[in-house]
Amino acid sequence: MNILCEKLSITYPIIQGGMGNVSNAPLTGAISQAGALGTIGAGTMAPDELESLILDVKKLTDRPFCINIPITVQPYLKEVVQLVEKHCIPVVSLSAGNPAKLAKHFKDQGVKVICVVASVRQAQKAEQAGADVIVGEGYEAAGINSNFETTTLTLIPQLVKAVSVPVAAAGGIGDGRGLAAMLSLGVYGVQMGTRFIATEEALVHKDYKRLIVEASDTDTVVVGRTVGRIRRLLNTEYAKKLAEKEESGVTAEEFGELTNEDRHISGAIQGNLADGHLNSGQIAGIVDDLPPVSELIRRMMAEAEEAAKGLSSKLGIR
16 A cells, blocks of 8 residues: 555545645545545635635545645635634645644644655654655746755655655656656655646636647746746746846845736636736646546556556566
8 A cells, every 4th residue: 555645545646736726626626536635725815715615625525635735825824724623624735834833733633744845854844843744846846936946856865765754746747657757766656736737627717728738848937036936937928027027126025916826816717828927837848638637647547557567678677
């Protein structure tokens, strides 16, 4: 039995990333119903909106799902914690901040805790805080990113060596070959965001999905380095505008206004590509279809099994 699957009570070692604003109920419910771990990204969401999403997901599946809480970003942190307890959410994912206090609180409530990290030190701190699972996110990933710029391929083996709890890999994974590759590095599962955007159930604008499917290996861009607000986006006209603003000497506060939640919703949900951004990981370059979630997960598991068999032959093992 895969230890990550056992801890999270799921069938397949695949976790949906937090994906604030776009982790809608049909997508989260479909991922959990298919045997992976669906996740609602709390983002900056108000408590009533989050509770409505929780109730909608519960109508779609009786399988475990997760709430991602970006600690320093969520303005209603106390209320979000209360909602996790009220609705008996079995798993929480903690990111964007020190997880120590919340991890202990949730552990005391019997909730499984996932901590998202970008360095060995963060992983060790998360383990000390009581994390059940650590997700190591590399620089290939979409959206808000670490200023360490460590890639998944180099980060993951170091995390596996540094901690004793199960590790999952995030950033640059979108098919079964990526899953098999990460398993070979010692993880017990993967977390995906961009690939789940390009599915039937994702309630984002059709142009967002289309641009992911059409993306090449060079169609994402990193913005925000100069102001300490790093994001990986699809290289749309709005992303180019953000890069120009950086060159002109925009402040961190001004850049934050240009990349806030309203701008994300404008681009990703409403399709206003001249007025909002589209988060995307580098893995968009291999995405070429929009399958139902259940088909995607089944396909990934079959691809991973085939890739694992292929490794034996390539190594000359009979």
